[in-house]
Amino acid sequence: MSVNVKPLADRVLVEPAPAEEKTASGIIIPDSAKEKPQRGTIVAVGNGKPDEPLTVTVGDNVLYGKYSGTEISIEGKDYLIMREADIFAIV
Template identity: 70%
Template sequence: MALKIKPLADRVLIEPEAAETKTASGIIIPDNAKEKPQQGKVMAAGKGTKDEPMTVKIGDTVLYGKYAGTELKLEGKDYLIMHESDILAIV
């Protein structure tokens, strides 16, 4: 199903990856101690500005800052919307 949201200018909509539930040694991490994910998939992207075209495209997996973006819930799923400049790298 297509998302009914279109980011404007240089903004992107990202679906964050799920937070780790277990450590490498097998210890289960409680909900209140889980790290916020810093990687996700681009679900929608704006057209960029007239001076700066968009670098990322729909489907790219990206790394972003820990406190980047604005959280929103859309169609029952959690997303982040942020400026393209908040994205650190394409994986």
Template identity: 75%
Template sequence: MAVNIKPLADRVLVEPQAAETKTASGIIIPETAKEKPQRGKVVAVGKGKKDHEMTVKEGDIVLYGKYAGTELKHDGEDYLIMREDDILAIV
């Protein structure tokens, strides 16, 4: 799947992974109680800034803050666009 969105500078385009529907013990989580996903796949990466080279690359699975980034819908898919600084870890 190719996305024709190219982030600028230190921005990263992330496709959030689906929220958990079941707990480890098998309890089904209702829609109203689901947490916002905090894990996703990097779809596109900007070129970075003059004094900051990008650490993440396309295809990385990353963890980010619950309220990080700006939600964006493109071709029926949900994405987040955020600064690389908002990413907490690469999994």
């Protein structure tokens, strides 16, 4: 996937994973009760800071904080832009 956005410094652009539609037992979750996903895929990365190179790359699946990042919409698709420090793990 190609996005015409280049994050600056230590920021990354994340495509959030879709919210769960059902519970493990098969109960359908209404839109109003869905939790914000805390997992996503990196679609663009900045250049990093001179003394701190980025450790994530495009295509990495990551876990991030529940309230991390800023929601933005690019060409009708929703993304999060956040600092690399807001990412907890690569999965």
